Amino acid sequence: MQNYGVYVPRLVTKKDIFVSGHRACIGCGEALAVRLVCKALGQNTIIASATGCMEIVSSPLPTTSWKVPWIHTLFENTAAVASGIESGLKMLMKKGRIAQQDITVVAMAGDGGTSDIGLQALSGALERGHNFVYLCFDNEAYMNTGIQRSSSTPYGAATTTSPAGKVSIGQVSWKKNMPAIAAAHNIPYVATACPSYPFDMMDKVKKAAATPGPAYVHILSVCPTGWRCPTDLAIKLGRLAVETGIFPLYEVENGKYKLNFDFPELKPVTAYMKLQGRFRHLSEDIIEKIQKRVTADYAELKERAVEG
Amino acid sequence: MADRVGIEVSVAIGDAVKQANVDVIAAYPITPQTHIVEHLAELVANGEVDAAYIPVESEHSAMSACLGSAAVGARTFTATAGQGLELMHEVLYVASSMRFPVVMTVANRALSSPLSVWGDHSDVMAVRDTGWIQIFTENGQEVVDHIFCAFRIAEDNKVLLPVMIHLDGFHLSHVIEPITFPDQSKVDKFLPDNKYPLPLHPDKPVTMGDFAPPIIYPEAKWAQEVNLRASKEIILKCWQEFGEIFGHHYSPVERYHSEKAKVLLLTMGSFSETAMTAIDKMRGEGRDVGLVRLRLWRPFPFEELRRAVEDAETLIVLDRALSFGGPGGPVCSEVKAALYGQAKKPKVVSFVSGIGGRDISPGDFEEIINKGITISEKGSPNEFEIFGVRE
Numbered sequence: 001m002q003n004y005g006v007y008v009p010r011l012v013t014k015k016d017i018f019v020s021g022h023r024a025c026i027g028c029g030e031a032l033a034v035r036l037v038c039k040a041l042g043q044n045t046i047i048a049s050a051t052g053c054m055e056i057v058s059s060p061l062p063t064t065s066w067k068v069p070w071i072h073t074l075f076e077n078t079a080a081v082a083s084g085i086e087s088g089l090k091m092l093m094k095k096g097r098i099a100q101q102d103i104t105v106v107a108m109a110g111d112g113g114t115s116d117i118g119l120q121a122l123s124g125a126l127e128r129g130h131n132f133v134y135l136c137f138d139n140e141a142y143m144n145t146g147i148q149r150s151s152s153t154p155y156g157a158a159t160t161t162s163p164a165g166k167v168s169i170g171q172v173s174w175k176k177n178m179p180a181i182a183a184a185h186n187i188p189y190v191a192t193a194c195p196s197y198p199f200d201m202m203d204k205v206k207k208a209a210a211t212p213g214p215a216y217v218h219i220l221s222v223c224p225t226g227w228r229c230p231t232d233l234a235i236k237l238g239r240l241a242v243e244t245g246i247f248p249l250y251e252v253e254n255g256k257y258k259l260n261f262d263f264p265e266l267k268p269v270t271a272y273m274k275l276q277g278r279f280r281h282l283s284e285d286i287i288e289k290i291q292k293r294v295t296a297d298y299a300e301l302k303e304r305a306v307e308g
Numbered sequence: 309m310a311d312r313v314g315i316e317v318s319v320a321i322g323d324a325v326k327q328a329n330v331d332v333i334a335a336y337p338i339t340p341q342t343h344i345v346e347h348l349a350e351l352v353a354n355g356e357v358d359a360a361y362i363p364v365e366s367e368h369s370a371m372s373a374c375l376g377s378a379a380v381g382a383r384t385f386t387a388t389a390g391q392g393l394e395l396m397h398e399v400l401y402v403a404s405s406m407r408f409p410v411v412m413t414v415a416n417r418a419l420s421s422p423l424s425v426w427g428d429h430s431d432v433m434a435v436r437d438t439g440w441i442q443i444f445t446e447n448g449q450e451v452v453d454h455i456f457c458a459f460r461i462a463e464d465n466k467v468l469l470p471v472m473i474h475l476d477g478f479h480l481s482h483v484i485e486p487i488t489f490p491d492q493s494k495v496d497k498f499l500p501d502n503k504y505p506l507p508l509h510p511d512k513p514v515t516m517g518d519f520a521p522p523i524i525y526p527e528a529k530w531a532q533e534v535n536l537r538a539s540k541e542i543i544l545k546c547w548q549e550f551g552e553i554f555g556h557h558y559s560p561v562e563r564y565h566s567e568k569a570k571v572l573l574l575t576m577g578s579f580s581e582t583a584m585t586a587i588d589k590m591r592g593e594g595r596d597v598g599l600v601r602l603r604l605w606r607p608f609p610f611e612e613l614r615r616a617v618e619d620a621e622t623l624i625v626l627d628r629a630l631s632f633g634g635p636g637g638p639v640c641s642e643v644k645a646a647l648y649g650q651a652k653k654p655k656v657v658s659f660v661s662g663i664g665g666r667d668i669s670p671g672d673f674e675e676i677i678n679k680g681i682t683i684s685e686k687g688s689p690n691e692f693e694i695f696g697v698r699e
Contacts, residue, residue, distance in 0.1 A: 064515035069508040072517035077372035084376025087360035091331040124365030
């Protein structure tokens with residue numbers, strides 16, 4: 001580890017596809033994730049983006065942060081747009097109107113655009129078996145419109161539409177398990193990732209791109225603005241999410257689960273939660289409830305991974 | 309020209325799309341459009357059409373997939389009707405605003421509720437302002453001809469706009485008609501490969517679909533309006549060339565015994581042919597009546613319409629959709645607006661009829677015309693008349 005800072009940057013291309021000048025908030029974990037993901041995807045990529053933070057910060061007319069072909073149309077239809085792109089390219093290549101070439105078709109959306117409003121279009125595209133990569137950048141609420149809850153918001157988190165109040169703990173439902181929903185489509189590749197583990201994330205994205213057929217990668221993207229935390233904590237919180245078992249990093253390859261990082265002992269959820277204002281209001285018994293659930297879910301995942 | 313064949317109009321549309329050498333079809337089943345996409349699915353399954361068929365999970369995704377396909381430069385087709393067109397609604401604006409040359413046939417259908425699978429123009433009127441070129445057809449031959457014209461117009465680099473071809477659900481989509489299919493070599497010449505100017509491709513990265521702050525949004529939308537208006541010239545040229553090659557002639561406002569007629573009826577879609585029967589009968593009885601049919605709905609043919617009706621004393625407009633709580637027929641509203649500033653103009657009478665698939669017979673058209681003449685002479689307290697409805 002001695003010369004880590006010297007050698008590690010050489011392992012990653014310096015060439016950026018998602019370039020500076022965008023207007024993401026200070027400390028944005030999602031912008032970091034997108035930048036690293038794009039490095040992994042490389043130049044032969046077409047990206048369809050849903051409406052959301054990354055769309056808004058990167059494309060105010062007449063500027064762009066994208067060095068690959070990129071299209072945004074609406075909020076809930078990204079997977080369908082990607083279906084059209086993939087099918088169109090396939091036919092144009094078959095008919096010899098464009099050169100045969102390996103082009104990775106990528107759909108990107110946030111957690112709202114994926115697990116709520118875009119779920120139907122995503123399910124359709126996964127089921128039809130298009131050769132594309134779907135990347136969900138999960139910052140656990142509708143951050144672009146001002147921190148409203150989504151089905152991906154964790155239990156107990158306060159948002160502007162799940163506020164903590166005298167008779168409410170904030171979000172009263174448990175986070176929707178989107179990777180499991182993707183895996184239930186029996187697609188060849190599903191993974192979870194986090195930019196706090198950059199090489200793991202980039203490897204998974206490369207693997208997803210190389211997978212024939214649909215691939216789904218769910219990327220936890222820390223949002224200091226929405227999570228009410230200091231702006232220098234994006235990396236630390238991503239690590240803690242993994243180390244507490246709240247957001248385990250795993251793959252589902254052709255139905256087989258594999259846990260990428262396991263820990264002899266998980267850190268307590270409070271190590272993660274106490275750094276974030278969105279959980280500040282929670283009482284000890286609620287935190288205990290969350291701890292129990294995280295422990296149980298993690299054990300179940302681990303069991304599934306052992307079974308393979 | 310090949311021989312005429314008796315064929316269901318929906319099936320004929322599929323065959324015409326095949327002749328147009330389409331690349332991608334994204335479609336979702338909805339009555340009364342289903343036979344179109346069923347036939348296309350069959351053609352693809354049999355290898356008769358070299359196209360990707362995307363069996364999407366909704367009309368919203370159908371049009372969304374069309375956006376992606378058109379964005380890479382593939383020739384793209386879909387079809388829908390009624391509720392399906394409404395579910396596509398927000399995507400329709402994107403298709404025209406981002407200038408994707410998608411072609412869509414719409415088997416016009418009534419809107420819920422109550423549920424009705426039968427035909428009227430409620431679905432069309434709800435998407436009037438989506439920025440698409442919209443053309444009404446009256447018979448199977450016209451629909452088939454317009455498949456070729458629509459791709460040609462949409463993909464013209466001076467236009468680059470999506471085109472809707474409207475045909476009446478059931479009354480046209482499900483009837484068997486004699487249709488002539490053009491020779492393939494002539495189609496290929498008339499309709500060259502789609503050359504979309506800036507397709508999504510890694511060789512030349514482009515950013516599509518940026519967001520526009522107030523400093524640039526109005527300019528973007530005005531450019532779109534200018535572009536849609538300018539498409540009329542290309543549409544006219546396309547129809548002229550099509551007429552020269554294939555012998556079928558089209559114009560934005562079609563006229564039937566309308567020259568110098570004192571009383572004119574205005575219709576859109578397949579009911580125009582029934583109206584012609586009524587006009588023939590009435591003229592046989594010495595009545596001074598004629599018919600004008602609006603073919604080009606968007607961009608609206610202001611000049612052609614004004615010229616077609618300027619000598620008439622009475623213009624009776626038949627709408628097949630209601631504008632609830634409003635002036636009655638949406639088509640009539642537009643016609644009135646087009647004529648408002650004219651020094652010489654007929655009195656305009658608005659009728660709404662034939663909604664939810666209810667027939668209008670030649671006898672009904674006679675009654676509508678006679679009632680219209682009476683209203684134009686004596687006036688009416690109503691903004692519009694509803695015809696053929698039990699109260």
